[in-house]
Amino acid sequence: MKGTTTAGAQRLNLIPPYHSRRSTRKVQEKRRAGVDVISLGIGDPDLPTPKRIVSVLQEAAADPANHRYPSYFGLGELREAIANWYRERFNVAFDPGTEILPTLGSKDGISHVPLALVDPGDMVLAPDPGYTVYVTGAVMAGAETYTMPLKAENHWLPDLDAIPSSVAERARLMWLNYPNNPTAAVAEREFLERAVEFCRRHGIVLCHDAPYSEIAFDGYRPLSLLEIEGAKEVGLEFHSLSKTYNMTGWRIGWVCGRADLVGLIGQLKTNNDSGIFQAVQWAAIEALNGGEAETFAACEVYARRHRLVAETLNSLGWSIKPPRATFYVWAPVPPGYDSIGFASHVLDQVAVNITPGVGFGAHGEGYFRLSVTAPDARLAEAMDRLRQLKL
Numbered sequence: 001m002k003g004t005t006t007a008g009a010q011r012l013n014l015i016p017p018y019h020s021r022r023s024t025r026k027v028q029e030k031r032r033a034g035v036d037v038i039s040l041g042i043g044d045p046d047l048p049t050p051k052r053i054v055s056v057l058q059e060a061a062a063d064p065a066n067h068r069y070p071s072y073f074g075l076g077e078l079r080e081a082i083a084n085w086y087r088e089r090f091n092v093a094f095d096p097g098t099e100i101l102p103t104l105g106s107k108d109g110i111s112h113v114p115l116a117l118v119d120p121g122d123m124v125l126a127p128d129p130g131y132t133v134y135v136t137g138a139v140m141a142g143a144e145t146y147t148m149p150l151k152a153e154n155h156w157l158p159d160l161d162a163i164p165s166s167v168a169e170r171a172r173l174m175w176l177n178y179p180n181n182p183t184a185a186v187a188e189r190e191f192l193e194r195a196v197e198f199c200r201r202h203g204i205v206l207c208h209d210a211p212y213s214e215i216a217f218d219g220y221r222p223l224s225l226l227e228i229e230g231a232k233e234v235g236l237e238f239h240s241l242s243k244t245y246n247m248t249g250w251r252i253g254w255v256c257g258r259a260d261l262v263g264l265i266g267q268l269k270t271n272n273d274s275g276i277f278q279a280v281q282w283a284a285i286e287a288l289n290g291g292e293a294e295t296f297a298a299c300e301v302y303a304r305r306h307r308l309v310a311e312t313l314n315s316l317g318w319s320i321k322p323p324r325a326t327f328y329v330w331a332p333v334p335p336g337y338d339s340i341g342f343a344s345h346v347l348d349q350v351a352v353n354i355t356p357g358v359g360f361g362a363h364g365e366g367y368f369r370l371s372v373t374a375p376d377a378r379l380a381e382a383m384d385r386l387r388q389l390k391l
């Protein structure tokens with residue numbers, strides 16, 4: 001007799017526990033023990049969603065027209081709003097009917113794209129350190145992953161020339177993410193052009209994850225992959241309202257790019273979920289149509305916080321510059337520590353939660369990530385605490 005299954009499916013054994021879950025558990029234990037932990041561990045904006053967006057949600061939530069199953073492919077008005085946003089921001093034109101698909105946050109698109117495009121045994125190229133879902137999504141689809149190390153000496157860009165041709169020939173999909181989590185690096189046009197050319201040459205779908213495209217400082221404006229000539233023939237871009245409008249909890253984003261690829265993800269998703277609550281979609285339309293003032297204001301807050309963190313770390317012996325984009329600080333751990341050891345030391349000694357670099361892959365070892373998405377007073381307190389840290 002088989003009895004009740006107590007072990008999970010084998011494929012779950014292939015993926016490590018989501019790194020933030022492990023550290024969240026440790027932080028919770030400390031808090032239960034009465035310790036006032038300041039978390040700089042997760043990239044989750046502390047600033048609220050702009051009021052105009054919340055108001056549209058409130059009104060739309062009360063309308064029975066929004067209480068039924070939404071369209072699998074998103075409201076036409078939302079796809080139009082996304083197309084307009086791309087045209088204004090990047091001067092890129094999309095057919096909203098075929099080249100844009102709203103998703104339940106970008107994680108929904110990222111985690112599912114291998115199931116739609118990749119067969120077991122195919123190769124997926126993923127940056128390391130990187131957002132872990134590139135690898136776990138590929139593993140769930142039975143793919144093999146090939147690590148593209150990101151290194152300081154290459155400005156945290158993968159070395160495309162180092163990818164063996166045997167790997168490139170088997171690869172079906174490549175992940176890039178700029179502005180980058182966790183390293184806060186940015187990519188210039190020349191690199192993106194080379195990536196498009198590489199993927200075209202090898203028949204690889206280039207997936208660019210761009211949730212931080214609007215979180216940038218001092219006039220810097222990150223590029224969209226789809227601004228690059230020829231990118232739409234090889235590529236997809238994954239986007240999100242999470243970071244741009246402080247909407248991480250709302251779960252709305254999109255994938256856009258080559259129509260047949262977008263269509264395949266849509267085909268998969270009709271079997272996985274039943275779309276996005278329509279009231280959230282109306283709020284997203286309001287967000288996208290409402291201009292950039294709130295996002296610019298949020299970026300000023302992040303820029304100020306970045307300066308405070310850089311000043312603090314530099315006064316303690318680091319030598320870092322505030323980043324050009326993202327709300328992350330990526331810095332080396334002091335000599336004598338590995339990244340988990342240093343993060344534990346900081347948590348135990350001064351009750352500040354930072355993320356060990358190794359949580360983003362083996363090549364993140366030797367670094368830690370800190371997010372400036374804590375309220376000003378809490379971040380200032382965290383910096384005061386770091387000044388007390390004994391190394």
Ligand SMILES: Cc1ncc(COP(=O)(O)O)c(C=O)c1O
Nearest residue numbers: 105106107131181209240242253
């Ligand atoms: C690089 C990157 N991609 C995607 C996501 C997922 O964002 P969301 O699903 O909220 O759109 C995150 C979230 O932290 C991220 O850092």
